[in-house]
Amino acid sequence: MRASAVLAATCAMSVTGAAVPRDAAPAAHPWLAPDVAGGAVRGPCPMLNSLANHGYLARDGKSISMQDLIAGLGSALHFNESLVRTLGTPAFATSTTGNASTFNLDDIAKHNVIEHDGSLSRADFAVTGDAKTFNTTVWAETKGYLESGAAASDNKVGVATMASARSKRIATAKATNPSFNLTTSQVTVSLGESAVILGTIGQSYTAPAAPVEWLKVVFEEERLPFNEGWNTSADVITTAQVLGLSQLIATSSS
Numbered sequence: 001m002r003a004s005a006v007l008a009a010t011c012a013m014s015v016t017g018a019a020v021p022r023d024a025a026p027a028a029h030p031w032l033a034p035d036v037a038g039g040a041v042r043g044p045c046p047m048l049n050s051l052a053n054h055g056y057l058a059r060d061g062k063s064i065s066m067q068d069l070i071a072g073l074g075s076a077l078h079f080n081e082s083l084v085r086t087l088g089t090p091a092f093a094t095s096t097t098g099n100a101s102t103f104n105l106d107d108i109a110k111h112n113v114i115e116h117d118g119s120l121s122r123a124d125f126a127v128t129g130d131a132k133t134f135n136t137t138v139w140a141e142t143k144g145y146l147e148s149g150a151a152a153s154d155n156k157v158g159v160a161t162m163a164s165a166r167s168k169r170i171a172t173a174k175a176t177n178p179s180f181n182l183t184t185s186q187v188t189v190s191l192g193e194s195a196v197i198l199g200t201i202g203q204s205y206t207a208p209a210a211p212v213e214w215l216k217v218v219f220e221e222e223r224l225p226f227n228e229g230w231n232t233s234a235d236v237i238t239t240a241q242v243l244g245l246s247q248l249i250a251t252s253s254s
Contacts, residue, residue: 031054040060042106047106047218053222057105061104066101075232077232087242126177141169145217199242
C-alpha cells in the first residue's frame with residue numbers, strides 16, 4: 001500500500017515512445033511516504049491517500065475538516081466547492097476524532113457508510129476483516145481487466161474499460177463473499193468513485209483516456225502522476241461533470 005519508489009526523473013518517454021516533458025509535483029507538494037511509525041493514518045480511498053501523501057491534506061491523515069477538503073481537492077484536482085461538499089459530507093458521519101466537523105482518513109473505512117463491497121483495490125470487509133488496506137490480489141484482478149481493455153486503445157482506459165473492470169470486480173466479490181451487499185446508494189457511490197478517478201486521471205469527464213500506468217501510480221503508490229505527465233485540470237470540475245461520467249459508466253456497464 002505504501003509507495004517505496006522515489007520520484008522519477010522529470011523527463012521520460014511517453015507510451016508512444018516520443019519524448020515528452022514531465023511536470024514534477026509542485027515544490028510545495030512533494031510526495032512523501034506517510035509516517036506510520038509517527039502515527040499517520042490512511043484509509044480505503046487511494047485518491048484521498050494520494051492527496052495526503054502530497055500534503056494537499058494533512059500528511060498525518062488526521063482531523064480533516066470540510067475546509068481542508070475544499071482547499072485540498074480544489075488545489076490538487078480543481079474540484080469546485082459544491083462538488084467537494086457533495087463528495088465529502090458523508091465522511092463526517094464516520095468520525096472518531098471527538099469533533100463531528102473533522103474526520104481521520106482511516107475513519108472512512110467504517111463498513112457500509114462510504115466503504116462498500118466490490119472495491120477495485122480493497123477486499124470486502126466480510127472476507128478479510130480489512131477493507132482499508134490495499135489488497136494485492138484484488139488489485140491484480142482489476143489491473144488485469146484494465147490492461148486487457150486498454151491494450152486496444154493505446155494503453156489508455158476509457159469509459160467502456162472502466163465499466164467492464166468495475167462490473168467484473170463486483171461479480172467476483174458476489175461470488176466470493178457470501179455476505180456481499182451493495183445497496184442502491186452504494187452503487188451510486190461506487191460509480192462516483194470510478195468516475196472521479198477515471199475523469200481526473202483521464203483528464204476529461206466526457207471522453208476520458210487514462211493511461212494505465214498513471215492509474216497504477218495512484219492505486220499502487222498513492223501518488224499523483226505528475227512525474228508521468230499528468231497535470232491538475234485547467235478547468236473547474238463540477239458535480240454535474242462527475243454525475244455525467246458516472247452515468248456513462250453505468251450505461252456502459254448494462
